[in-house]
Amino acid sequence: MKKMEAPSDMKNGAKFKTNKHGFVSVVEYYNCYTVIVAFENTGNIRAISAAKLRSGIVSDRSIPPESIMVGEKVESVKHGWLTIVQVESENIVVLKNEQNEEIRLLLPAVQKMKDKSEEMEQKKSDSSVPASLEQLTKRNKKTRDVNSIFKKVFTDYGQ
Numbered sequence: 819m820k821k822m823e824a825p826s827d828m829k830n831g832a833k834f835k836t837n838k839h840g841f842v843s844v845v846e847y848y849n850c851y852t853v854i855v856a857f858e859n860t861g862n863i864r865a866i867s868a869a870k871l872r873s874g875i876v877s878d879r880s881i882p883p884e885s886i887m888v889g890e891k892v893e894s895v896k897h898g899w900l901t902i903v904q905v906e907s908e909n910i911v912v913l914k915n916e917q918n919e920e921i922r923l924l925l926p927a928v929q930k931m932k933d934k935s936e937e938m939e940q941k942k943s944d945s946s947v948p949a950s951l952e953q954l955t956k957r958n959k960k961t962r963d964v965n966s967i968f969k970k971v972f973t974d975y976g977q
Contacts, residue, residue: 822849834871839878892931
């Protein structure tokens with residue numbers, strides 16, 4: 819592979835923040851499609867494109883996907899707001915409630931609560947914004963009645 823001159827922000831040792839896995843540093847730059855990076859917290863080395871590196875979309879493949887959930891908050895009907903502390907083997911998730919009590923739940927149950935809270939947030943954001951032009955210009959019956967009376971008064975006024 820032919821090595822190219824690295825841009826000023828892609829020099830060896832340059833640090834970038836990722837969305838989920840901390841900081842990475844550039845080990846070697848070949849071209850815009852191949853940049854070798856090392857994760858600071860795990861030491862894992864990986865190749866990535868320069869565009870993904872700049873936008874922070876770099877994932878550390880040595881970390882299991884369940885551990886990404888650590889620190890997220892979910893709402894439980896029985897326990898209230900819970901914070902994910904740890905994901906153990908055998909799909910057991912350790913959570914803490916607002917009183918710092920430890921609660922253990924199965925991963926599918928936690929995933930269901932997480933999906934439910936995301937769905938509720940999406941409904942809240944969707945309900946406040948009109949979905950169509952008809953909803954935007956929608957008027958209630960009282961407004962239409964008042965407008966029709968005014969229209970009659972103004973058309974009959976000059977006659």
